[in-house]
Amino acid sequence: MVNAGELHGLKFLVTSRPDPGLADLCKSFSTDAVCRLFDVAEEEIKGDITKYLQAELPMLKAQPRFAEL
Numbered sequence: 001m002v003n004a005g006e007l008h009g010l011k012f013l014v015t016s017r018p019d020p021g022l023a024d025l026c027k028s029f030s031t032d033a034v035c036r037l038f039d040v041a042e043e044e045i046k047g048d049i050t051k052y053l054q055a056e057l058p059m060l061k062a063q064p065r066f067a068e069l
Helices: 019-027 042-056
Strands: none
Touching: none
């Protein structure tokens, strides 16, 4: 299904402590299929986190320390 394009846009987030087996499996994916956090600009990461917090925790938006999160 995934290779046939039937699930276009479906993404998985995998987090792990270093695991050689998992690392080897991920190496088998095409390079455009894998995004590593350390490959993304810090400002983009901060922007994504801010958008998430604003959407999921709107009551925090008015808090003075929100920008520090």
